[in-house]
Structure formats: structure tokens, C-alpha cells
Amino acid sequence: xxxxxxxxxxxxxxxxxxxxxxxxxxxxxxxxxxxxxxxxxxxxxxxxxxxxxxxxxxxxxxxxxxxxxxxxxxxxxxxxxxxxxxxxxxxxxxxxxxxxxxxxxxxxxxxxxxxxxxxxxxxxxxxxxxxxxxxxxxxxxxxxxxxxxxxxxxxxxxxxxxxxxxxxxxxxxxxxxxxxxxxxxxxxxxxxxxxxxxxxxxxxxxxxxxxxxxxxxxxxxxxxxxxxxxxxxxxxxxxxxxxxxxxxxxxxxxxxxxxxxxxxxxxxxxxxxxxxxxxxxxxxxxxxxxxxxxxxxxxxxxxxxxxxxxxxxxxxxxxxxxxxxxxxxxxxxxxxxx
Amino acid sequence: xxxxxxxxxxxxxxxxxxxxxxxxxxxxxxxxxxxxxxxxxxxxxxxxxxxxxxxxxxxxxxxxxxxxxxxxxxxxxxxxxxxxxxxxxxxxxxxxxxxxxxxxxxxxxxxxxxxxxxxxxxxxxxxxxxxxxxxxxxxxxxxxxxxxxxxxxxxxxxxxxxxxxxxxxxxxxxxxxxxxxxxxxxxxxxxxxxxxxxxxxxxxxxxxxxxxxxxxxxxxxxxxxxxxxxxxxxxxxxxxxxxxxxxxxxxxxxxxxxxxxxxxxxxxxxxxxxxxxxxxxxxxxxxxxxxxxxxxxxxxxxxxxxxxxxxxxxxxxxxxxxxxxxxxxxxxxxxxxx
Numbered sequence: 001x002x003x004x005x006x007x008x009x010x011x012x013x014x015x016x017x018x019x020x021x022x023x024x025x026x027x028x029x030x031x032x033x034x035x036x037x038x039x040x041x042x043x044x045x046x047x048x049x050x051x052x053x054x055x056x057x058x059x060x061x062x063x064x065x066x067x068x069x070x071x072x073x074x075x076x077x078x079x080x081x082x083x084x085x086x087x088x089x090x091x092x093x094x095x096x097x098x099x100x101x102x103x104x105x106x107x108x109x110x111x112x113x114x115x116x117x118x119x120x121x122x123x124x125x126x127x128x129x130x131x132x133x134x135x136x137x138x139x140x141x142x143x144x145x146x147x148x149x150x151x152x153x154x155x156x157x158x159x160x161x162x163x164x165x166x167x168x169x170x171x172x173x174x175x176x177x178x179x180x181x182x183x184x185x186x187x188x189x190x191x192x193x194x195x196x197x198x199x200x201x202x203x204x205x206x207x208x209x210x211x212x213x214x215x216x217x218x219x220x221x222x223x224x225x226x227x228x229x230x231x232x233x234x235x236x237x238x239x240x241x242x243x244x245x246x247x248x249x250x251x252x253x254x255x256x257x258x259x260x261x262x263x264x265x266x267x268x269x270x271x272x273x274x275x276x277x278x279x280x281x282x283x284x285x286x287x288x289x290x291x292x293x294x295x296x297x298x299x300x301x302x303x304x305x306x307x308x309x310x311x312x313x314x315x316x317x318x319x320x321x322x323x324x325x326x327x328x329x330x331x332x333x334x335x336x337x338x
Numbered sequence: 339x340x341x342x343x344x345x346x347x348x349x350x351x352x353x354x355x356x357x358x359x360x361x362x363x364x365x366x367x368x369x370x371x372x373x374x375x376x377x378x379x380x381x382x383x384x385x386x387x388x389x390x391x392x393x394x395x396x397x398x399x400x401x402x403x404x405x406x407x408x409x410x411x412x413x414x415x416x417x418x419x420x421x422x423x424x425x426x427x428x429x430x431x432x433x434x435x436x437x438x439x440x441x442x443x444x445x446x447x448x449x450x451x452x453x454x455x456x457x458x459x460x461x462x463x464x465x466x467x468x469x470x471x472x473x474x475x476x477x478x479x480x481x482x483x484x485x486x487x488x489x490x491x492x493x494x495x496x497x498x499x500x501x502x503x504x505x506x507x508x509x510x511x512x513x514x515x516x517x518x519x520x521x522x523x524x525x526x527x528x529x530x531x532x533x534x535x536x537x538x539x540x541x542x543x544x545x546x547x548x549x550x551x552x553x554x555x556x557x558x559x560x561x562x563x564x565x566x567x568x569x570x571x572x573x574x575x576x577x578x579x580x581x582x583x584x585x586x587x588x589x590x591x592x593x594x595x596x597x598x599x600x601x602x603x604x605x606x607x608x609x610x611x612x613x614x615x616x617x618x619x620x621x622x623x624x625x626x627x628x629x630x631x632x633x634x635x636x637x638x639x640x641x642x643x644x645x646x647x648x649x650x651x652x653x654x655x656x657x658x659x660x661x662x663x664x665x666x667x668x669x670x671x672x673x674x675x676x
Contacts, residue, residue, distance in 0.1 A: 106408075117520055130491070131407070138476060145466070152464075153496065157490065158497055183455060184461075
């Protein structure tokens with residue numbers, strides 16, 4: 001995991017009360033149409049939001065109280081105030097989303113991740129990238145709000161987060177913590193940010209998750225993506241085997257616990273998608289390993305499936321046979337008899 | 339002006355280099371259609387953005403390099419990279435906008451300004467208000483970016499700003515300052531925020547302006563609204579007289595310098611629009627007076643006119659006869675012979 005230099009202010013927030021239940025990463029590939037510029041995968045996003053609500057629900061019989069009271073693309077606004085609303089939710093979640101088909105074009109075309117704000121093209125790319133990713137953030141906040149999840153957008157740049165040569169330099173989480181305590185679900189995202197050494201860069205959602213996990217120590221972290229989990233070779237290969245449990249030791253080295261190695265290709269290949277300016281599955285696994293080292297279970301699974309619902313509820317710690325996904329955890333936490 | 343308790347961190351930023359040139363308030367009434375729910379006054383907004391660019395231009399012959407590279411309402415994206423872009427702008431401006439027909443419905447219907455997040459309706463209203471005002475913020479950032487102004491949205495809630503019984507309690511401006519130094523134009527807005535005493539409230543754009551002016555000491559502040567300035571009675575009254583210059587003394591009392599009092603109604607009436615949850619012209623004048631007391635000229639005029647362009651350029655300090663608007667300034671700054 002990236003080296004994080006944290007301020008004293010952020011370290012004070014390490015143990016919030018009540019403890020944070022879950023940090024969820026909504027992968028860009030899961031909630032957008034990766035190959036269609038700035039297009040949301042509405043069906044998947046809606047499913048993910050419904051499942052998040054279900055995972056938070058303390059009373060599944062409660063009626064959804066929609067919180068997006070804004071017009072949508074020309075529609076008139078309809079807000080039903082007739083009933084006395086209830087909000088039976090354990091909202092102790094943080095959502096972080098990737099960019100998918102938002103922001104990447106703007107960032108890679110201008111080279112924002114390489115820095116150099118003196119160049120007009122980079123400065124314009126910074127502005128254009130932020131416009132694209134914040135418009136996605138707004139749509140995700142709205143989709144959650146429509147499902148009755150009290151979501152609030154927290155843009156890392158607006159929160160004053162900065163980097164030093166692409167690693168987080170300062171990232172005050174005190175207002176994330178305040179928002180959580182007030183009963184809101186903070187929704188963060190990969191963003192263009194200022195960098196102390198190269199003036200600007202792209203801070204990826206995966207790096208944000210690693211940082212938040214370190215400071216806020218959630219019970220578990222869920223990565224929702226467009227494949228079932230981590231495979232021993234590219235998942236389009238028909239012989240690809242889903243790795244169901246990976247153990248990470250103190251040095252960050254990882255080994256496959258389940259299935260047993262006999263079934264597997266010796267060297268696990270990790271593919272990095274070419275369009276992804278902030279790294280693909282490799283970054284994801286590196287960040288997941290960094291989180292697992294802290295003793296926090298990481299579940300990687302496919303968004304909008306029965307498997308993602310179980311993961312969001314935190315019910316897959318024992319890696320059930322009928323659950324499809326990957327659990328990454330500290331080797332100290334792996335049950336010796338399983 | 340509201341009593342501001344500032345943190346040490348914010349006070350360190352009092353004298354940025356180079357000095358801030360201007361803080362501009364885009365009044366909600368000027369950039370939205372006040373009586374049409376969540377509808378932007380596209381023509382006015384576009385004019386305001388063009389004038390802001392013109393006020394910033396150091397070389398008026400430079401071609402506009404558009405920075406909004408996102409799709410708009412179904413349109414395909416067209417980004418022209420053929421030319422080597424130039425950016426001959428003095429970007430040392432901050433923009434703060436009101437909500438107009440965005441956010442007010444959501445806030446007033448749920449009573450967010452009165453606090454009480456334990457009530458589901460208030461919590462939902464908080465979420466709904468932020469969705470509405472941040473969607474307006476995104477559209478204003480995009481409109482500025484299309485005119486080649488390197489604008490970045492900075493939502494007060496996301497920046498961790500909080501209030502104590504509606505007055506600003508903490509509002510760290512260090513990242514606004516960093517954004518300015520990096521050559522960006524921060525765009526802030528009236529927002530729903532957490533309140534130390536009543537859990538939540540609405541922080542108005544006018545209060546934000548007062549706070550920023552106090553900490554960042556701009557050369558001048560411009561309020562762009564839907565009337566030419568401050569009148570001695572409601573401006574729809576045919577006998578209403580435009581007050582061209584108002585002096586504010588150290589105690590915040592104000593007197594009319596121009597025109598001379600003989601022409602005026604004795605008691606100046608100030609109207610407060612009923613739909614405005616954060617106060618109308620009265621709050622505006624109180625905030626303007628608070629800023630003027632600091633020795634900073636405040637220009638109030640109508641958006642999208644020749645008068646607003648002159649105000650944005652800072653060319654109306656001597657209150658020209660052919661300029662229509664109101665200058666509010668410290669009585670110490672008023673020229674004794676004029």
C-alpha cells in the first residue's frame with residue numbers, strides 16, 4: 001500500500017464511536033458502461049443502491065423514504081410527504097466510487113496524472129476531469145438518495161486532500177467522521193487533486209479506500225466490480241479459477257488459501273486495463289492487501305448479484321461454499337483448520 | 339455581520355500572495371429563474387461567465403480554451419485540441435453563488451435551517467437540499483469552464499465548514515487559498531451544513547462572502563443581482579431611487595452619500611423576499627456593510643449589464659455618473675470632496 005503521511009488531526013479520528021461498519025468501493029467498471037463515454041450503467045447502479053439499503057436496513061418492512069427531491073432530465077418533481085417517514089437504517093457505511101467512463105478520457109488526454117499545472121492543457125484537463133467525476137458523484141448520491149440512503153457527496157479535492165508524488169500527503173477525515181456521526185453516508189470518489197511535488201495528479205478511489213480503512217478501521221471492506229473476484233489468470237480465459245481466499249502476511253506477501261494450489265496455474269497473472277490511468281486489478285489487490293494487513297477483511301465480488309448482497313451484509317467471513325467472490329485477509333486471521 | 343469564530347489555521351491565511359483581486363457573488367435571482375423550480379437562467383449565466391472572463395483577461399485577443407469536456411444532455415462531446423491553447427487570465431477571483439430556485443424548496447419544506455437531524459424529514463431535506471444546490475454548482479462550474487475560466491467547485495459542506503447557531507463556527511480557507519495559488523477559480527455556494535448547536539442549518543452564500551472577505555481581504559467584492567442595486571424603497575415602486583453610494587461607520591451604521599438625502603424618502607425600506615430561507619436584501623446589506631467596514635469596496639449591480647462588467651473589472655470605485663449600481667464602503671474611505 002502507498003506510504004501515507006498522516007497529519008495529527010487525522011490520527012485523532014482513528015477510533016470513532018460507534019465503529020464504522022463498512023467501506024464500499026463501487027468500481028467504475030460496475031456502475032458505468034466502460035466503453036461508452038460518460039454513461040452510467042443505470043440498472044447496475046440501481047441494484048447496487050437497493051442492496052446497500054438492504055444491507056443497512058434494521059427493519060426490512062420500512063417503506064423507502066426517497067431523498068432526491070430534484071427534477072430529473074425534464075421530469076416534473078414528485079415528492080410524497082403524505083406519510084410520516086421512517087428511517088430504520090444503520091447508516092454507518094462509507095461509499096467510494098471509481099470513475100469508469102467518467103474522467104478517464106479528460107485525465108489521460110491532458111496528462112493530469114503526470115502533473116504540471118503551468119501547461120494550459122493540464123490545467124484545462126484538471127478542470128474537465130473534475131467536472132466529469134463530480135457529475136458522476138452527483139448521480140450516485142442521487143441514486144442512493146432515491147433508495148432512501150441519506151448520502152452526501154464529499155469530493156476529495158473540495159475536502160482539501162492533497163498528494164505528494166501521487167501518495168496521500170494530507171487527508172483530513174474529521175468531517176467524514178462528523179458526517180457519519182450525524183447519520184449520513186459519505187460518498188467519495190477518485191478525483192483530480194493538488195500534489196506538493198508535481199502540482200497535480202489523479203487520486204484513485206482505491207488509494208482513498210486504503211487511507212480511510214487505515215484511519216477509520218471499518219469492520220470490513222467490500223470492492224464491487226464487474227467480475228466475481230480475483231482469478232489466477234484473466235477471467236475471460238475459460239480455465240481461469242476464482243481465488244476464494246487469499247492470505248496476506250505482515251510484509252504484504254500474499255498466498256492463496258482457497259482453492260488449494262494443486263488446481264492452479266503456478267504464476268498468477270494480473271491484468272491491468274489499458275484505459276485505466278490509475279491502475280487496474282493490480283492496484284486493487286495491492287490496496288486490498290494493505291487493508292487486510294490491518295486485520296480488516298476485504299471482500300471482492302461482482303456488483304448487483306446475490307454474492308454482493310451477502311458481502312455488503314458482512315456475512316461471508318467464513319467464505320461459504322455457495323458464495324462467489326474473493327476474501328483477502330491477514331494471514332493471522334485465517335482459521336488454521338479450514 | 340455575523341460573529342465569526344475562526345480557527346488559528348484559517349487566520350494564518352489572512353494575507354495570501356498575490357492578493358486576492360475580487361470575490362463575486364452570483365445572486366440566485368440573477369442566475370436562476372426564481373419562480374421556476376430548478377431552472378437556470380441560461381442567458382444570464384452565460385453573460386455573467388463571459389463578463390467574468392473578460393474581467394480576468396490579460397490579453398483580450400486570446401481565443402477561449404473551453405474546459406468543459408463532458409457531454410451535455412445527450413450531445414456528443416466535441417473537444418478541439420488542434421490549437422496550442424493559451425490562458426491569458428488573471429484568475430485571482432473567487433465566485434460564490436446563491437441558490438435561487440435550487441435548494442430553497444427542499445430546505446424550507448423540511449425545515450433544514452431550523453435544525454434537528456433526528457427527524458427523518460429534516461435528514462431527508464438535508465440530503466435533498468445538497469443534491470439540488472450541488473447540481474446548480476456543477477452547472478455554474480461548467481458554464482465558467484466553457485468560457486475558459488479554470489473553475490473548481492468547492493462545496494462548503496464537503497470542505498468541512500460548520501456553524502454554531504447559524505454563524506460560521508469553523509471554515510478552513512487553506513484549501514481555497516491553495517486552489518487560488520494553483521491558478522483555479524474556486525466556486526462556492528450556499529449549502530446545508532452541520533451546526534454545533536442545532537445539528538444542521540443552511541449557510542447562505544452572503545454569509546460565506548462575509549467570512550471569505552474577512553479572511554482573504556480582496557481588493558473589492560461584487561454582488562450581482564437582478565436589480566440595479568439598493569433602492570430607497572422596493573424597486574417596483576416607480577418613485578424608487580437608486581442609492582449610488584452608502585457609507586458604513588465603524589459601528590456598522592450606514593448613511594447615504596449619493597444621491598443627497600433631499601431626494602429621498604426618509605426611512606429606507608428594505609424588502610425581504612418571502613421564499614428566501616436565508617434572508618433577502620436585508621442580509622445582503624448587512625453582509626455588505628460588514629465587508630465595507632473592513633475597508634473593502636462592495637459593488638452591488640445587475641448581472642449581465644454594462645454596469646456589471648465595469649464592476650467586475652473594478653472600475654467603479656469613483657462611482658461614475660453613467661454607472662448604475664450601489665457602492666457600499668467604509669465612511670473612512672469616502673472622498674470628502676465628492
